[in-house]
Amino acid sequence: MLNVSLMAYRYYFGYGSNIVIAGMQERCPGAILVGVAELPNNRFLINSQGVATVVQSPVSKVYGVVWQITPDHEAVLDDYEDIDLELYERAIAQVNLLNLPIDSEPVAPIEALIYIATDELSGIPMDGYLEEIVEAAIGHSFPDYYVQELKEWFL
Numbered sequence: 392m393l394n395v396s397l398m399a400y401r402y403y404f405g406y407g408s409n410i411v412i413a414g415m416q417e418r419c420p421g422a423i424l425v426g427v428a429e430l431p432n433n434r435f436l437i438n439s440q441g442v443a444t445v446v447q448s449p450v451s452k453v454y455g456v457v458w459q460i461t462p463d464h465e466a467v468l469d470d471y472e473d474i475d476l477e478l479y480e481r482a483i484a485q486v487n488l489l490n491l492p493i494d495s496e497p498v499a500p501i502e503a504l505i506y507i508a509t510d511e512l513s514g515i516p517m518d519g520y521l522e523e524i525v526e527a528a529i530g531h532s533f534p535d536y537y538v539q540e541l542k543e544w545f546l
Contacts, residue, residue, distance in 0.1 A: 399462055402503035404428060404486045406435065406455030407443030408520065409468075411527045418471055419464035425457040426498075427531050428486040430505070437544050440478070441517035443524065444508030454533045457488060457503055465504065472506040479506040516544055 402425065409415055415422055434451035438444050445453050460468070472479035484505045488498045525541050 403458045403460045404503040404505045406453050410456045423459040428457045428488045430486050437516045438510040439512040439514035
C-alpha cells in the first residue's frame with residue numbers, strides 16, 4: 392500500500408496555459424490548485440514561437456497560479472514544455488502566494504518550479520492561446536490592469 396503522505400510534492404508556478412484549470416486537470420490529474428501568486432521583477436511575454444514566457448523586469452510582476460504537484464506530474468510538465476527540445480528551461484523561483492482579493496498583502500513567499508522559454512524574442516500569440524489565458528486570468532480574479540496587459544498582446 393502506498394503511503395501518500397510520504398510522496399514528494401513540490402510547488403509549481405504556472406503563468407501561461409497552465410493557469411487554465413481544465414488543461415492542468417487533464418495533463419496532471421490530482422494536481423492541487425494552491426492559489427494565486429505573483430512573480431516579482433518579471434514581466435509576461437509572448438515569444439516569437441507564440442507562447443508565454445517571463446523575462447526579468449525590475450518594475451513588473453507576473454501573476455499566475457501555484458499548483459502542488461507530484462514527481463509524475465513534473466515529468467508530464469517536462470514533456471508538455473518540451474524540455475528535451477530546449478524550448479523551455481526549468482528553474483526555481485520565489486513567488487508570493489496571495490490572499491484574495493489580489494490587492495491584499497501576500498500570504499507567504501514560497502519556492503516553486505517554473506518553466507521559462509529559451510526564446511525571449513517578442514512575437515504574436517498562437518491562435519486561441521492567449522484567449523484561453525485571458526479567460527483563466529479573469530476566472531482567477533487577477534488584477535484588472537494585469538488582464539489588460541495580457542489583452543494588449545492581441546494588438
